[in-house]
Amino acid sequence: MEKPSFLRDRIMPVGTILLALLVIWYIAVIFLNAPFERDTAARAGTPISFSEIVPKTMFQQRPVLPAPHQVVAEIWDTTVNKPITSKRSLVYHAWITLSATLLGFGIGTLLGILLAVGIVHNRAMDRSLMPWVIASQTIPILAIAPMIIVVLNAVGIAGLLPKALISTYLSFFPIVVGMVKGLRSPEQIQLDLMHTYYASPSQTFWKLRWPASMPYLFTSLKVAIAIALVGAIVGELPTGAVSGLGARLLAGSYYGQTVQIWSALFMAAALAATLVIIVGFAHTAVLRRMGVKP
Amino acid sequence: MTITPASVVSARSLGLTFETNDGPVNALTGVDLDVNKGDFVSFIGPSGCGKTTFLRVIADLEKPTSGTITVNGTTPEDARKNRSYGYVFQAAALYPWRTIEKNIALPLEIMGYSAADQKARIERTLDLVNLTGFSKKFPWQLSGGMQQRASIARALAFDADLLLMDEPFGALDEIVRDHLNEQLLKLWDRTNKTICFVTHSIPEAVYLSTKIVVMSPRPGRVTDVIESTLPKERPLDIRETPEFLEIASRVREGLRAGHSYDE
Numbered sequence: 001m002e003k004p005s006f007l008r009d010r011i012m013p014v015g016t017i018l019l020a021l022l023v024i025w026y027i028a029v030i031f032l033n034a035p036f037e038r039d040t041a042a043r044a045g046t047p048i049s050f051s052e053i054v055p056k057t058m059f060q061q062r063p064v065l066p067a068p069h070q071v072v073a074e075i076w077d078t079t080v081n082k083p084i085t086s087k088r089s090l091v092y093h094a095w096i097t098l099s100a101t102l103l104g105f106g107i108g109t110l111l112g113i114l115l116a117v118g119i120v121h122n123r124a125m126d127r128s129l130m131p132w133v134i135a136s137q138t139i140p141i142l143a144i145a146p147m148i149i150v151v152l153n154a155v156g157i158a159g160l161l162p163k164a165l166i167s168t169y170l171s172f173f174p175i176v177v178g179m180v181k182g183l184r185s186p187e188q189i190q191l192d193l194m195h196t197y198y199a200s201p202s203q204t205f206w207k208l209r210w211p212a213s214m215p216y217l218f219t220s221l222k223v224a225i226a227i228a229l230v231g232a233i234v235g236e237l238p239t240g241a242v243s244g245l246g247a248r249l250l251a252g253s254y255y256g257q258t259v260q261i262w263s264a265l266f267m268a269a270a271l272a273a274t275l276v277i278i279v280g281f282a283h284t285a286v287l288r289r290m291g292v293k294p
Numbered sequence: 295m296t297i298t299p300a301s302v303v304s305a306r307s308l309g310l311t312f313e314t315n316d317g318p319v320n321a322l323t324g325v326d327l328d329v330n331k332g333d334f335v336s337f338i339g340p341s342g343c344g345k346t347t348f349l350r351v352i353a354d355l356e357k358p359t360s361g362t363i364t365v366n367g368t369t370p371e372d373a374r375k376n377r378s379y380g381y382v383f384q385a386a387a388l389y390p391w392r393t394i395e396k397n398i399a400l401p402l403e404i405m406g407y408s409a410a411d412q413k414a415r416i417e418r419t420l421d422l423v424n425l426t427g428f429s430k431k432f433p434w435q436l437s438g439g440m441q442q443r444a445s446i447a448r449a450l451a452f453d454a455d456l457l458l459m460d461e462p463f464g465a466l467d468e469i470v471r472d473h474l475n476e477q478l479l480k481l482w483d484r485t486n487k488t489i490c491f492v493t494h495s496i497p498e499a500v501y502l503s504t505k506i507v508v509m510s511p512r513p514g515r516v517t518d519v520i521e522s523t524l525p526k527e528r529p530l531d532i533r534e535t536p537e538f539l540e541i542a543s544r545v546r547e548g549l550r551a552g553h554s555y556d557e
């Protein structure tokens with residue numbers, strides 16, 4: 001057996017895909033941005049060759065598709081070169097979105113767990129709630145987001161909470177589904193054992209159902225945190241928000257700032273990846289403490 | 295000196311019918327049985343004879359549909375609420391997220407024993423089942439036989455005089471099984487418990503028991519109750535003595551009689 005190598009097993013496969021994506025991206029940049037250069041040259045009446053077009057497609061002000069190095073430069077400029085309190089700092093906007101994401105994720109997790117506990121312990125709740133939980137996810141979030149903002153504004157709630165609630169709306173669903181399955185995962189023999197001890201329902205919950213549901217909870221949390229971020233961004237789109245990654249995306253599309261859009265997109269992706277990785281670490285740490293076979 | 299032995303389990307014309315989609319199934323009919331204090335009673339019979347069901351009725355895991363049964367002089371439900379029995383299942387049913395000592399602590403936590411008392415009881419019961427030194431291991435780190443021993447330790451940890459065992463060694467190989475049978479007899483001797491033991495192995499039933507209850511299926515009923523004449527001290531090679539073989543053949547006959555008009 002060869003020794004597992006971090007370079008060979010982790011970096012190489014990911015790196016290869018990354019390289020392939022970059023190559024495809026650069027080719028797409030040339031072909032998507034070339035028509036603009038040809039039009040410009042035609043209007044000026046100067047003939048232009050393909051080899052003259054290629055370098056120009058890499059540095060347009062408002063390209064159809066910005067080149068990777070343009071996006072990297074923009075991200076660098078708006079994160080490192082701007083103070084994070086500035087409205088032009090991407091870190092500032094990311095933080096606005098992140099705070100709504102985390103608040104929404106927190107409320108969604110709590111709500112999801114409470115609903116799952118109710119559904120598992122109460123037949124009436126199982127019958128009446130579960131169809132609504134599923135139906136809630138068939139409504140397009142983009143349609144319901146402005147309603148939530150408007151309704152909450154009417155009762156005097158504005159700012160962070162309405163956006164967070166849209167995150168909650170998306171993130172509670174995987175938690176409910178995962179936790180219902182997790183809390184029902186103990187085998188009959190493990191439940192019988194509790195019965196022979198004359199354990200109270202709360203003892204059965206905390207000593208059996210809850211620990212048994214942990215693997216299910218963390219799997220759900222990973223899905224939930226990623227869609228909580230999507231929820232926060234979507235919450236910023238139709239509501240005229242002036243800050244946050246969603247607002248950056250919207251402003252970028254109003255003014256044709258494609259480089260700004262792409263850098264906001266990459267920031268969102270990096271944020272989502274970081275959040276999922278953090279939940280993943282928590283998952284590993286908890287399961288290790290619970291003695292899971294490595 | 296003759297003392298009337300106290301009855302731990304007493305069943306009178308006990309019956310249990312399961313309502314299934316294919317109509318009612320008679321799991322138990324007309325069971326009359328007494329288990330006295332200090333007895334080691336084996337229930338033997340082919341699958342479907344109701345031996346496990348009878349054990350589950352004693353444990354209040356199933357409710358009888360006719361007849362009466364008392365456990366420690368009360369209803370099975372009250373006996374369960376008094377925590378008067380320990381139950382060992384066919385599978386070890388250890389909680390995988392708890393170490394061996396934490397698994398044994400589970401009933402103690404639920405029944406509210408003090409931390410110091412828990413520690414002492416864990417140590418004592420681990421010693422009883424020869425698992426000292428494995429307290430910090432997780433269940434998956436132990437072999438099947440060791441896991442089953444841990445589950446016996448868990449049933450012994452609290453003060454219940456009655457031990458109900460449902461084919462505890464059924465999934466283990468012959469060698470491990472012999473060893474555990476020997477240990478179980480020693481343990482029974484040292485702890486003075488009353489044991490009800492479900493099995494489908496004739497040698498196991500004869501080797502362990504003071505009383506063998508032979509059951510037969512469709513409907514589940516008791517066909518013979520055999521009082522063992524073997525001495526309390528039983529080395530493994532007692533299984534080759536004529537006395538042992540005679541009891542074994544009576545058990546086999548009882549099983550065959552129960553089967554005859556069905557097959």
